[in-house]
Amino acid sequence: MGRTPLSMAFLGIRLRLAGIQVTQFGYSAAVDTHAHCLDRLEARIREAFPEGAYILVGHSLGTVLIRSVLPRLEDRPPTACFFLAPPSRSPRLARSLASNPIYRALTGEMGQLLADPAFMDALPLPTVPVTVFAGDRGYQGRFSPFRHEPNDGIVAVSEAQLGGGRPLVRIPVLHTFIMNSRQVAEAIIRQVTAIPEARP
Numbered sequence: 001m002g003r004t005p006l007s008m009a010f011l012g013i014r015l016r017l018a019g020i021q022v023t024q025f026g027y028s029a030a031v032d033t034h035a036h037c038l039d040r041l042e043a044r045i046r047e048a049f050p051e052g053a054y055i056l057v058g059h060s061l062g063t064v065l066i067r068s069v070l071p072r073l074e075d076r077p078p079t080a081c082f083f084l085a086p087p088s089r090s091p092r093l094a095r096s097l098a099s100n101p102i103y104r105a106l107t108g109e110m111g112q113l114l115a116d117p118a119f120m121d122a123l124p125l126p127t128v129p130v131t132v133f134a135g136d137r138g139y140q141g142r143f144s145p146f147r148h149e150p151n152d153g154i155v156a157v158s159e160a161q162l163g164g165g166r167p168l169v170r171i172p173v174l175h176t177f178i179m180n181s182r183q184v185a186e187a188i189i190r191q192v193t194a195i196p197e198a199r200p
Helices: 003-017 036-047 063-075 091-095 103-115 119-120 175-180 184-193
Strands: 053-061 079-084 130-135 168-171
Touching: 003 053, 003 175, 003 184, 036 063, 036 103, 053 103, 053 184, 063 079, 063 103, 063 119, 079 184, 091 103, 103 119, 130 175, 130 184
Parallel strands: 053 079, 079 130, 130 168
Antiparallel strands: none
């Protein structure tokens, strides 16, 4: 939320240098509705990848959109998904800010959905392989909303963990910068190059 596709540019460059085709999807949480984003995301995926293997990489709220759109892609599913700092359940920070007028103005409907445990708990779990990357360099201590729990400054590691025993990789970074991690890029590249004809 509050970012543009440029925030994923560095990761995109690393993937392209590894010979991986990259396309990006942008949205504005402040003005876009969840339903409108899903319509556009589905159309973008089908247009960009009409055939062959592909993967989906999302950061933060982008992972919520991916989980929401996957049931629409049952006839054309991705080979794998990579979730960077995902709120896999309603994050405590969003819940604490939900009534704040500045937060509401900046995050719109989707910010309220993040703060709704019923909505987040109802999100479908991916049926394709998923790797979760969670940052753990957020402040811990008496004045932290996370207390002594590992976090990335926005999402706790426990809030990023998906169910079903899906792998989680902890990265020593903050939420805003996890997509710039070389460790993240190299892990994605290793897995993608093992997929025949994968074109994320």
